[in-house]
Amino acid sequence: MEYVYGALLLNAAGKPIDEKGLTQVLTAAGVSPDGARVKALLASLDGVNLAEVLAKAETFAAPAPAAATPEKKDEKGGKKEEEKKEEKGVSEEEAAEGLSALFG
Numbered sequence: 001m002e003y004v005y006g007a008l009l010l011n012a013a014g015k016p017i018d019e020k021g022l023t024q025v026l027t028a029a030g031v032s033p034d035g036a037r038v039k040a041l042l043a044s045l046d047g048v049n050l051a052e053v054l055a056k057a058e059t060f061a062a063p064a065p066a067a068a069t070p071e072k073k074d075e076k077g078g079k080k081e082e083e084k085k086e087e088k089g090v091s092e093e094e095a096a097e098g099l100s101a102l103f104g
Helices: 002-012 019-028 035-044 050-059 092-103
Strands: none
Touching (some): 002 035, 019 035
């Protein structure tokens, strides 16, 4: 993962993502780089426009949290308590039984 982070750091800095630069970033981060892994990452990034990929990734980001629902008030203007629904949970025993079906 450090190798990918190093490539992203070089991209963010506007530097070319090459063997020398990636090795220097990893060394500065305290990682002893493996030449084969560096070359494998560079080969997989060959022809990839990281700026374009990152722009697309931003469109797939998690949606914003839903807005809070307004509080309901009774006729007197006070807050009306809503009934809480209990979710039916699965006990540990039921979960273990389900797992045993996976393993025969």
